[in-house]
Amino acid sequence: xxxxxxxxDGAARTGVIETERGSIRTPAFMPVGTQATVKAMSPEELVSxxxxxxxxxxxxxxxxPGHEIIRQTGGLHKFMHWQKPVLTDSGGFQVYSLSSLRKIxxxxxxxxxHLDGSLHFIGPEKAMxxxxxxxxxxVMAFDECTxxxxxxxxxxxxxxLTTGWAGRCKEFLKRSERESAAALFGIVQGGMYKDLRxxxxxxxxxxxxxxxxxxxxxxxxxxxEMYDVxxxxxxxxxxxxxxxxxxxxxxxxxxxAVEHGFDMxxxxxxxxxxRNGTLFTSAGRISIKKTExxxxxxxxxxxxxxxxxxxxxxxYLRHLFLAREILSMRLNTIHNLHFYLNFMGxxxxxxxxxxxxxxxxxxxxxxxxNG
Amino acid sequence: xxxxxxxxDGAARTGVIETERGSIRTPAFMPVGTQATVKAMSPEELVSxxxxxxxxxxxxxxxxPGHEIIRQTGGLHKFMHWQKPVLTDSGGFQVYSLSSLRKIxxxxxxxxxHLDGSLHFIGPEKAMxxxxxxxxxxVMAFDECTxxxxxxxxxxxxxxLTTGWAGRCKEFLKRSERESAAALFGIVQGGMYKDLRxxxxxxxxxxxxxxxxxxxxxxxxxxxEMYDVxxxxxxxxxxxxxxxxxxxxxxxxxxxAVEHGFDMxxxxxxxxxxRNGTLFTSAGRISIKKTExxxxxxxxxxxxxxxxxxxxxxxYLRHLFLAREILSMRLNTIHNLHFYLNFMGxxxxxxxxxxxxxxxxxxxxxxxxNG
Numbered sequence: 001x002x003x004x005x006x007x008x009d010g011a012a013r014t015g016v017i018e019t020e021r022g023s024i025r026t027p028a029f030m031p032v033g034t035q036a037t038v039k040a041m042s043p044e045e046l047v048s049x050x051x052x053x054x055x056x057x058x059x060x061x062x063x064x065p066g067h068e069i070i071r072q073t074g075g076l077h078k079f080m081h082w083q084k085p086v087l088t089d090s091g092g093f094q095v096y097s098l099s100s101l102r103k104i105x106x107x108x109x110x111x112x113x114h115l116d117g118s119l120h121f122i123g124p125e126k127a128m129x130x131x132x133x134x135x136x137x138x139v140m141a142f143d144e145c146t147x148x149x150x151x152x153x154x155x156x157x158x159x160x161l162t163t164g165w166a167g168r169c170k171e172f173l174k175r176s177e178r179e180s181a182a183a184l185f186g187i188v189q190g191g192m193y194k195d196l197r198x199x200x201x202x203x204x205x206x207x208x209x210x211x212x213x214x215x216x217x218x219x220x221x222x223x224x225e226m227y228d229v230x231x232x233x234x235x236x237x238x239x240x241x242x243x244x245x246x247x248x249x250x251x252x253x254x255x256x257a258v259e260h261g262f263d264m265x266x267x268x269x270x271x272x273x274x275r276n277g278t279l280f281t282s283a284g285r286i287s288i289k290k291t292e293x294x295x296x297x298x299x300x301x302x303x304x305x306x307x308x309x310x311x312x313x314x315x316y317l318r319h320l321f322l323a324r325e326i327l328s329m330r331l332n333t334i335h336n337l338h339f340y341l342n343f344m345g346x347x348x349x350x351x352x353x354x355x356x357x358x359x360x361x362x363x364x365x366x367x368x369x370n371g
Numbered sequence: 372x373x374x375x376x377x378x379x380d381g382a383a384r385t386g387v388i389e390t391e392r393g394s395i396r397t398p399a400f401m402p403v404g405t406q407a408t409v410k411a412m413s414p415e416e417l418v419s420x421x422x423x424x425x426x427x428x429x430x431x432x433x434x435x436p437g438h439e440i441i442r443q444t445g446g447l448h449k450f451m452h453w454q455k456p457v458l459t460d461s462g463g464f465q466v467y468s469l470s471s472l473r474k475i476x477x478x479x480x481x482x483x484x485h486l487d488g489s490l491h492f493i494g495p496e497k498a499m500x501x502x503x504x505x506x507x508x509x510v511m512a513f514d515e516c517t518x519x520x521x522x523x524x525x526x527x528x529x530x531x532l533t534t535g536w537a538g539r540c541k542e543f544l545k546r547s548e549r550e551s552a553a554a555l556f557g558i559v560q561g562g563m564y565k566d567l568r569x570x571x572x573x574x575x576x577x578x579x580x581x582x583x584x585x586x587x588x589x590x591x592x593x594x595x596e597m598y599d600v601x602x603x604x605x606x607x608x609x610x611x612x613x614x615x616x617x618x619x620x621x622x623x624x625x626x627x628a629v630e631h632g633f634d635m636x637x638x639x640x641x642x643x644x645x646r647n648g649t650l651f652t653s654a655g656r657i658s659i660k661k662t663e664x665x666x667x668x669x670x671x672x673x674x675x676x677x678x679x680x681x682x683x684x685x686x687y688l689r690h691l692f693l694a695r696e697i698l699s700m701r702l703n704t705i706h707n708l709h710f711y712l713n714f715m716g717x718x719x720x721x722x723x724x725x726x727x728x729x730x731x732x733x734x735x736x737x738x739x740x741n742g
Contacts, residue, residue, distance in 0.1 A: 035691075037691060037698045039696065040697040040698070065690040065693075072668075079686070081682045295444060296444075297444040316407070319407065319436040319450075325406055326410055327411070327413065329697055330413070330701075
């Protein structure tokens with residue numbers, strides 16, 4: 001993996017991550033394909049929307065269908081018919097948010113499946129084994145996602161675990177016989193405590209990862225606390241490596257984070273909102289079920305060039321949504337992802353043109369009010 | 372509308388129906404797009420599967436979004452982004468099968484919506500008004516779909532209503548100022564009573580429709596009773612007009628009906644089965660959830676050239692189905708429709724080649740056992 005920065009505007013930067021499976025222009029948004037599919041989308045539609053990388057979930061794929069099945073049938077890319085890069089998360093977040101009866105031990109986490117209650121164990125080695133079996137292009141170190149709020153003592157112990165596990169992930173990949181082309185990213189934890197965040201980062205820096213992520217944000221904390229940590233940690237992360245803000249995907253949050261130097265994002269926001277009928281447009285958010293769209297022959301977003309906006313009216317989209325048709329989820333998701341990925345493209349252009357401040361102001365006006 | 376027969380093999384015939392919106396090769400299968408969308412499909416995917424006409428439901432579109440909204444936004448074709456022909460049913464079947472508290476009167480049927488219980492009335496004139504507003508290419512006369520079983524007296528009264536309504540449909544379209552390019556088909560009723568079927572057909576023939584349909588079949592009666600009526604009525608229908616067997620879409624039933632001279636079919640079978648994980652293949656039916664497909668890297672049907680079979684494994688399709696992913700419904704529907712429409716294409720070729728008997732024998736073996 002190579003990372004090159006092509007232009008900067010303040011701390012905001014635009015560049016490209018080169019992987020064996022293709023280039024990822026940054027700042028990049030990664031659509032989420034939890035269960036080896038971005039909900040409602042075909043891979044061709046993702047490419048057409050402008051996706052250059054997707055995220056998939058280690059925890060989910062480990063439980064179903066099982067990473068061994070994916071390995072046996074040729075790896076995740078072949079399994080899901082997606083040729084471009086895939087980043088898999090560490091499983092850490094889902095172990096905490098979805099599973100029950102988890103027991104945190106020095107060597108990993110014991111937990112019960114949210115699907116059938118069966119007992120499982122994932123530690124750093126297992127997380128690497130799973131992600132290697134999947135054939136991910138970017139692999140995340142196993143971490144404990146510190147919840148919010150967390151006492152200082154808890155956050156400290158949690159980050160110590162995460163640091164230890166990160167080292168074991170690196171060791172495991174080094175030892176593994178298979179020559180892995182995957183890049184390993186470390187995850188900075190530490191809750192909302194700046195000294196802990198700094199300590200976490202410094203410990204990871206000593207191990208030298210190919211990219212650095214901030215985890216444990218967008219987990220329920222107020223926006224200003226998140227912005228505070230983002231603004232604190234970003235400039236301390238190495239300038240020459242990709243910086244990934246995990247789980248963040250609100251449009252204005254991404255602008256804020258890019259302003260401080262973050263490069264990568266993932267979030268279910270565009271896809272989940274699409275399925276719930278909330279659509280992002282150049283004029284702000286739209287709830288497609290509103291009565292005012294009943295007989296509206298105009299496209300969802302006249303400024304948008306996506307398949308949905310080129311071929312369907314608001315009246316039709318409203319009808320499909322109220323009739324709970326599958327095509328509703330498809331057309332809405334196509335639009336929202338197109339909007340998001342186009343938004344990132346415009347953000348990159350703004351950085352190249354030294355116009356990031358104007359970009360921020362414009363979208364702050366659009367999404368600050370009704371967004 | 373023009374109908375030309377190009378070849379016959381016994382009573383089976385293959386030809387083409389020409390409409391202003393395109394040609395429909397017969398025997399033809401019409402995918403069902405009840406709510407102005409064939410569930411899970413885009414119009415482009417329908418074309419790619421080989422669809423030349425789809426069926427949409429008058430009753431559903433009348434209730435939601437309302438035919439006036441569709442008319443205002445440019446008609447059904449524009450609304451749903453489908454340029455090829457559309458046949459709309461009469462609404463008669465749904466009034467009986469879905470609505471509650473229906474009261475049959477001389478001039479139509481009063482019923483309550485299955486959506487919200489609101490009170491509505493559809494009679495022959497209203498059915499024509501709705502279908503005209505939708506802009507259908509083939510319009511079905513309003514009928515009473517005689518239930519099964521039905522007493523002789525009931526079936527007789529029912530067919531008299533249907534005959535009367537058929538005449539009023541024809542009158543209404545003749546009177547309507549708008550020059551309608553739509554073709555009007557009459558629907559033969561009469562339950563399982565051959566003399567009533569013949570009487571129904573003869574009464575319709577006096578009015579001269581552009582096509583003739585057999586309704587009230589595949590409504591719960593045993594197969595041999597259905598085959599009996601099919602074999603009785605088909606040869607009495609005019610040779611020069613399309614013959615449409617409504618609601619029938621079991622593969623072997625279609626073969627049986629084509630053998631007697633039917634030309635058109637519609638059914639939710641391929642689409643509904645797809646969503647339930649039952650897939651039609653050259654080796655018979657497959658239930659994709661079976662454990663045996665867990666790590667099966669082979670395509671669903673090695674003899675199939677559809678998008679699903681070209682790009683995905685059985686293991687992946689099983690995973691998507693068990694994970695209840697939307698893409699499961701998409702990929703399965705693409706395959707089943709492709710299979711169905713390809714099956715019809717092969718049936719047409721068999722008729723042209725005088726090999727219909729062999730075609731029947733082959734598929735009887737495949738789907739007679741496990742089908």
